[in-house]
Amino acid sequence: MGIVLYKDGKIEKNKRYKEIKSGDAVLYLTDVYEDMFTKRSSNINFSRDIEIKDKNKIVINMPYVDELNKKRVEAVLEDGLVSLYFKEKGFIEFIEEKISRNKEIDYKTVFLSLFQFLMLSYDQKLIKLEDDVEIRFEDAVAKDSIQLESLLKDKKKIYMIKRCTNYYKSILVYLEDEFNDIKLYDKLFFSFQDTLNLAENVESSIYSCIDIYNSIYSNRMNKTMELLTFITVMLLPASILSGIFGMNFKFMPLLDHPQGFYITVAVMMSAVAFGIIYFFTNRKRR
Incomplete structure (x- = not known):
C-alpha cells in the first residue's frame, strides 16, 4: 500500500x-x-x-x-x-x-x-x-x-x-x-x-x-605523574636508608647505639620534610 x-x-x-x-x-x-x-x-x-x-x-x-x-x-x-x-x-x-x-x-x-x-x-x-x-x-x-x-x-x-x-x-x-x-x-x-x-x-x-x-587527558596524566613522582621522591631517602641498614655487615654505624633506630627514623623524616617543603616552595613560585 x-x-x-x-x-x-x-x-x-x-x-x-x-x-x-x-x-x-x-x-x-x-x-x-x-x-x-x-x-x-x-x-x-x-x-x-x-x-x-x-x-x-x-x-x-x-x-x-x-x-x-x-x-x-x-x-x-x-x-x-x-x-x-x-x-x-x-x-x-x-x-x-x-x-x-x-x-x-x-x-x-x-x-x-x-x-x-x-x-x-x-x-x-x-x-x-x-x-x-x-x-x-x-x-x-x-x-x-x-x-x-x-x-x-x-x-x-x-x-x-x-x-x-x-x-x-x-x-x-x-x-x-x-x-x-x-x-x-x-x-x-x-x-x-x-x-x-x-x-x-x-x-x-x-x-x-x-x-x-x-x-x-594529557593534563590529567601530567598531574597524576607529578603526584607519583612526588611520592617516589619523598620516599626515596627512607628507601635508601632502610636499604643501607638492611645490609648484613657485622660492623655498621649506629648498629649498637641505644638510640640508633630513633636517630635513623629522625633522619628519614627530616629528609621527607625537607623534600615536601622544597617541592611546595618551588610550586608556589611557578
Missing part, C-alpha cells in the same frame, strides 16, 4: 501499484516492498545500484543515512512514473509544497526532488550536530570535561553523510543524459556542495573538541 501523486497535485492514499490507472500519476511512494523492487541492499557500486534496462526504465538503489543507520531507498522510473521505496514520510509533504509553487511537476523532477529532500534532511542533521558540538565545546572549556564517545558517534554520522552525498553526485553524473534537461539537475550540485561544506565545518569543530579532550 502506498501514496499516489498526480501532476495536478492530487493525492490518493492506501493504493497499490497495480491499482494505478491514470497516466497522470508521477509518483508512487511506499514503505513496503512490492514486485517492481529488487529487494537487495545498496552496495555503493554503480554496476549493481544503477540498472538502465532501456530508455524508458531505470532502476536505482542507493543508501541514505538515518542517525547511525544506513538505510536504503529504491526508485523505479518507468512510463512517466517514479515508484519509490522510501520510509521517510516527510517526502510527500515536500513534493506537495513543490507542486503548490510550480502547479505541475513531472516524474523526472519528482525523482530529482528526492535528492533535494535528502540534502535538506542532512543539512538539518548537520546543523543540529553543530549546535550539539558547540555546547560540548563550551562545556569542555568551562568544566574541563568532555564526552569522547558521543563525539566519535557524531564523527561517524558526518562520515556517512559525506559518503552518501558524494555517491549521489556520482549517480547524477552517471545519469546526466537522462536528467540534464531538467532545471533542478544543475541546482542539485550546489546543494550537494553546500551539504559537504557544512559537514566539513562540523567535522572541524569535532576535531577541535577532540583536541581539547586530548589536552584535558
Whole structure:
C-alpha cells in the first residue's frame, strides 16, 4: 500500500501499484516492498545500484543515512512514473509544497526532488550536530570535561553523510543524459556542495573538541605523574636508608647505639620534610 501523486497535485492514499490507472500519476511512494523492487541492499557500486534496462526504465538503489543507520531507498522510473521505496514520510509533504509553487511537476523532477529532500534532511542533521558540538565545546572549556564517545558517534554520522552525498553526485553524473534537461539537475550540485561544506565545518569543530579532550587527558596524566613522582621522591631517602641498614655487615654505624633506630627514623623524616617543603616552595613560585 502506498501514496499516489498526480501532476495536478492530487493525492490518493492506501493504493497499490497495480491499482494505478491514470497516466497522470508521477509518483508512487511506499514503505513496503512490492514486485517492481529488487529487494537487495545498496552496495555503493554503480554496476549493481544503477540498472538502465532501456530508455524508458531505470532502476536505482542507493543508501541514505538515518542517525547511525544506513538505510536504503529504491526508485523505479518507468512510463512517466517514479515508484519509490522510501520510509521517510516527510517526502510527500515536500513534493506537495513543490507542486503548490510550480502547479505541475513531472516524474523526472519528482525523482530529482528526492535528492533535494535528502540534502535538506542532512543539512538539518548537520546543523543540529553543530549546535550539539558547540555546547560540548563550551562545556569542555568551562568544566574541563568532555564526552569522547558521543563525539566519535557524531564523527561517524558526518562520515556517512559525506559518503552518501558524494555517491549521489556520482549517480547524477552517471545519469546526466537522462536528467540534464531538467532545471533542478544543475541546482542539485550546489546543494550537494553546500551539504559537504557544512559537514566539513562540523567535522572541524569535532576535531577541535577532540583536541581539547586530548589536552584535558594529557593534563590529567601530567598531574597524576607529578603526584607519583612526588611520592617516589619523598620516599626515596627512607628507601635508601632502610636499604643501607638492611645490609648484613657485622660492623655498621649506629648498629649498637641505644638510640640508633630513633636517630635513623629522625633522619628519614627530616629528609621527607625537607623534600615536601622544597617541592611546595618551588610550586608556589611557578
